[in-house]
Amino acid sequence: MTRMLYITFEPDNIKGQCYPNDTLLDVARRSGVSIASSCGGRGICKSCIVYFKDGGAPPAIKEDIDFFSQKKITKGWRRACCSRPIKDAVIHIPQRTRVANARISIDGADIWTCPDPVVKTYPILLDGGEINSDSLLAAVKSSYNGDLKHISSEILRALPDLIKDNWYKFLLVSRFGEVISILPSTSKIYGVAIDLGTTNIGVYLVDLRSGATISAEGVENPQIPYGGDLIARITETKRNADALQEMTQLTQRKINDIIIGLCEKHAIDPLSIVDIVVAGNTAMHHIFLGLSVEGLGLSPFEPCMEGPLDIKASNVGLTIAMGAYVHMLPNIAGFVGGDHTAMLLGLRADKEERTVISLDIGTNTEISLIHRGEITSVSCPSGPALEGGNIECGMRAAKGAIEKLEITMGEVIIKTIGEGPPVGICGSGVIDVLAQFYLSGELTQKGQIRSDRNLVIEGGVYFTQHDVRAVQLAKGAIRAGIEVLLMAAGLQADSLDKLIIAGAFGAYINVENAIAIGMLPDIPLHKIEQVGNAAGAGVKLALLSYTLRKQAHNLARDSQYIELAGTKDFMKSFMNNINFPQVNLEEKQL
Numbered sequence: 001m002t003r004m005l006y007i008t009f010e011p012d013n014i015k016g017q018c019y020p021n022d023t024l025l026d027v028a029r030r031s032g033v034s035i036a037s038s039c040g041g042r043g044i045c046k047s048c049i050v051y052f053k054d055g056g057a058p059p060a061i062k063e064d065i066d067f068f069s070q071k072k073i074t075k076g077w078r079r080a081c082c083s084r085p086i087k088d089a090v091i092h093i094p095q096r097t098r099v100a101n102a103r104i105s106i107d108g109a110d111i112w113t114c115p116d117p118v119v120k121t122y123p124i125l126l127d128g129g130e131i132n133s134d135s136l137l138a139a140v141k142s143s144y145n146g147d148l149k150h151i152s153s154e155i156l157r158a159l160p161d162l163i164k165d166n167w168y169k170f171l172l173v174s175r176f177g178e179v180i181s182i183l184p185s186t187s188k189i190y191g192v193a194i195d196l197g198t199t200n201i202g203v204y205l206v207d208l209r210s211g212a213t214i215s216a217e218g219v220e221n222p223q224i225p226y227g228g229d230l231i232a233r234i235t236e237t238k239r240n241a242d243a244l245q246e247m248t249q250l251t252q253r254k255i256n257d258i259i260i261g262l263c264e265k266h267a268i269d270p271l272s273i274v275d276i277v278v279a280g281n282t283a284m285h286h287i288f289l290g291l292s293v294e295g296l297g298l299s300p301f302e303p304c305m306e307g308p309l310d311i312k313a314s315n316v317g318l319t320i321a322m323g324a325y326v327h328m329l330p331n332i333a334g335f336v337g338g339d340h341t342a343m344l345l346g347l348r349a350d351k352e353e354r355t356v357i358s359l360d361i362g363t364n365t366e367i368s369l370i371h372r373g374e375i376t377s378v379s380c381p382s383g384p385a386l387e388g389g390n391i392e393c394g395m396r397a398a399k400g401a402i403e404k405l406e407i408t409m410g411e412v413i414i415k416t417i418g419e420g421p422p423v424g425i426c427g428s429g430v431i432d433v434l435a436q437f438y439l440s441g442e443l444t445q446k447g448q449i450r451s452d453r454n455l456v457i458e459g460g461v462y463f464t465q466h467d468v469r470a471v472q473l474a475k476g477a478i479r480a481g482i483e484v485l486l487m488a489a490g491l492q493a494d495s496l497d498k499l500i501i502a503g504a505f506g507a508y509i510n511v512e513n514a515i516a517i518g519m520l521p522d523i524p525l526h527k528i529e530q531v532g533n534a535a536g537a538g539v540k541l542a543l544l545s546y547t548l549r550k551q552a553h554n555l556a557r558d559s560q561y562i563e564l565a566g567t568k569d570f571m572k573s574f575m576n577n578i579n580f581p582q583v584n585l586e587e588k589q590l
């Protein structure tokens with residue numbers, strides 16, 4: 001009989017049990033140890049690098065032998081998802097491989113709107129005695145002439161106690177004629193807007209009467225151990241029958257914990273949260289609801305549902321007002337989800353009269369062209385390279401990541417997150433590396449490193465030829481998405497009045513460098529705007545205003561969608577945009 005193995009993960013000294021046939025990544029996940037796994041453990045990225053101490057490493061598989069130098073293999077370096085321990089082992093997880101403490105940005109321009117929430121409130125004072133649902137509805141009707149139709153079953157069960165506990169004086173909260181909460185008469189009412197991203201989750205606690213954001217918190221998406229990007233997580237649900245349910249529970253629990261934490265911080269009763277709006281890309285939307293993501297894994301990338309959805313908060317594990325609902329903003333198409341709908345609302349695309357491209361860069365980059373009042377969207381498979389994935393020294397935007405790089409007079413100048421020594425390089429730095437080494441002449445226009453060595457950056461951080469290629473593919477896909485949209489409308493880049501880069505990552509990129517590598521069209525810089533988290537602003541608007549929520553529905557319904565997968569125009573444009581644009585290097589190097 002094979003005995004159970006014991007694995008110790010350093011530097012946190014966490015111990016885990018290893019069952020027969022477990023990979024090291026399986027053990028880490030089960031033990032609550034965070035190891036980067038951009039490809040979800042499929043062995044095709046390089047993010048899960050670890051080191052077996054004290055000679056405990058299993059024999060290296062061929063891919064690891066190809067990937068690591070012989071010296072590193074001998075020392076015990078392996079990829080966690082490709083290594084099955086054969087004896088008790090102590091594993092060191094390098095800082096670059098740990099996924100904790102990534103920089104999370106939830107800021108974005110807050111747009112004020114006159115609060116017009118979907119919930120209505122009625123202050124009620126009753127004479128006392130026994131009250132049932134009919135007499136309560138009649139009492140409200142006689143005072144307010146409101147059109148209350150029924151009381152939610154959750155409230156109904158507790159109705160007598162709720163009324164007596166409040167001494168017959170209370171605030172009744174309704175939503176489209178349904179009583180969803182009974183609160184103390186002096187209570188305020190709150191809502192929560194959730195920007196459910198693949199990497200991060202932004203949660204905003206909002207006063208529904210004043211419109212003020214009371215507090216906000218950003219956390220890493222707890223699904224990350226199941227894969228760094230959407231495709232990895234979708235693939236994981238095929239590989240592991242429990243993965244979908246586990247990810248759903250983790251996500252719902254995490255969001256509930258954040259809401260409870262925000263309430264505690266501000267001495268707010270969670271029962272006074274009477275509405276929630278969630279915006280996520282299609283896969284996040286499905287996983288949050290526990291819907292199958294199978295259709296999203298294969299062309300034609302059919303989601304289970306696209307339209308808006310109202311679901312009881314208690315059905316998705318959220319412990320707020322008893323009868324409250326969660327509203328899911330509608331998806332536009334397969335990989336253009338409710339987060340893009342929220343972004344369009346946040347940018348007030350419904351009022352836009354100019355010709356505008358807006359894009360949110362990620363492993364899938366969603367791009368919309370707004371032209372003559374019409375919106376057309378695409379989703380580009382830009383891959384993980386722009387988030388530091390599939391790059392040998394790549395890492396997410398966490399402490400020690402090189403986020404900016406400049407080459408001046410031959411000297412490489414870097415800036416790291418947290419200002420400490422460099423540990424790896426994150427997405428914004430990746431764009432700078434390509435642009436600056438190209439402009440300094442060390443990369444050819446085709447992306448070939450001129451010397452036969454890696455591009456040396458600093459502190460053991462470097463860029464390989466393979467890394468350059470990965471970024472070229474990512475930037476080529478984004479540029480091709482922009483070109484396809486322009487072509488479909490018969491436009492050229494110089495017809496654009498504005499190019500808006502939304503999203504946390506987009507806020508940090510150096511736009512000039514993005515133009516230098518051809519990721520963005522070469523238009524005047526004053527036409528390019530980095531607006532931060534527009535989706536966060538949009539989801540708050542949809543929470544605060546029923547009018548704007550309906551507007552978000554209209555935006556999603558009326559948006560055209562172009563499927564790029566395998567289309568000739570996209571492939572042609574993609575191939576044309578893999579190389580860097582021609583530049584006069586002598587002029588640039590001056």
Ligand code: FES
Pocket residue numbers: 036037038039040041042043044045046047048079080081082
């Ligand atoms: S190679 Fe191990 S997670 Fe990607």
